[in-house]
Amino acid sequence: MSPGARASRPHRRMAPTVERAGRPRSQGGWRGLVVPAGVLIAAELAARAAGLQSDSLARPSEIAAVGIAALIDGTMLHATGQTLVAAFAGLAIGTSLGLAFGILLGLFRTASRLAEFSVEAFRPIPSVALIPIVLLIFGFGYRMEIAIVAFATFWPILILTRAAIAGIEPRLLEVSRALGFGLGRRVAKIVLPAALPRLFVAFRLAVGIALIVAVTVEITGNTLGLGYALMDAQQSLRPALMFALLLWVGLVGWGLNAVLLWAQARLFGPAAAVEATP
């Protein structure tokens, strides 16, 4: 084998991840808009033709007008702020705890075996099933929502961190032993950087979960944020506002993911993309 052939191998392994990050929006972006735009126009025309007067449906143009009005008067942004504060506070707690325990379980096989049963017993509990209990403890408000988001994000971060650590090239850990690194420097210089691309994927997943769970908690009763605004619009029979909020929640989620994808490409680039392949 020539040195050139060997040198090219890591590049090939990088290629899929690099492409995956860049392709979805760069290729055929406008073509993807044809179908939704067509559906919107059709819905608008149909509603006007039928002279729609409904408590559960609304014309697209109406939804847009109400949505823009709610954005301008600040109510929608206020609710968004509340949801994001709760989601990110919960995410911060869930992620840091999940990361700490995940590293512990990933590095020490004994700890992993000891925790195996507990993890598998608690993990399947649907986070929203905790709402009644957490409500008793904290009452309505931020603390209750943050606690549930933290619980919901803790498990995927824990499991994926443990897997990411366990998937680190053993030779690298041996190199760190041979160099005489203690636990702290081993984690900081070898373990975390080696696992970082995968940890970031886990974080992206957790951000999505945090938003879903936060809105769910708000819908089931917490008087905060976008979920509550949705319920409020529904109960006051304002379908246009309800649909506007629904679209807005989708946009917020999409925007968060886009920011994270951009950050991922910026942070890791091609150099570490090798490790990102799950």
Place this chain on the structure above:
Amino acid sequence: MTLRAAAAPVMAAPPAAREPLIRFRAVELTLSGRRILDPISLDIGRGEFVCVVGPSGCGKTTLLRLIAGLYLPSGGQVLYDGKPVAGPRQDIAIVFQDYGKALLPWRTATGNVSLALEAISMPRAERPARIAALLATVGLSNHADKFPGQLSGGMQQRLQIARCLAQAPTVLLMDEPFGALDAMTRQALQDEVLALAASSGATVFFVTHDLEEAIYLGDRVVALRPNPGRVADMFDVRLPRPRDQLTTREHPEFLRLRRALFDFIKESEA
């Protein structure tokens, strides 16, 4: 250090005169119920270049890992500088065969060398000059900002050697370091390692499956036999230094050793 470097190129000095740096005293090893090594006794002198050969499964790499402190013996003692080896130490550096896995893919060549300097807690301000010097030693000055994935196999192995040299090691443990390289690159690196060993005075423990490489590099070749691993024979290599890819390999002594080792391997495989 300088004295030894001056003395090294002349002739393989008989190691018996001085206190050995590494001593295996009836070392045996059993890993999860499997006997890996029968009691082995072996002395390695300061500044000596010892090559270890033998069929696969004979415990070559195990011996290396015992010196490195990555394994601890089940019986007997491995002494380093008179004291039992308790774990990895910074003055013992290991060059692994799978250079692609032993380098940090997220750090550049500079960053990978820096890792070893961080391990010895060298102040940040002193690192760049030292890194530049080390990369120059292994001929990678023009590739300082490249990531391992952008380097050829030979360059990656050079980089790993540079990182090991950054530890300023007394002992260099090399585990089939050139096994995966093409013939030309291998010969070039053999000569570089000989020059580095001569100039630094480091003791080298070199595991290989290539008999000619063992003779070409070593002051002594240790031949192991498998199942369980044990020392079968030892050959002193009385070839003049510095060695040369052409004249050394044509030297009658080289040919004699080559035949003796080939006979040994054939016999141990029978």
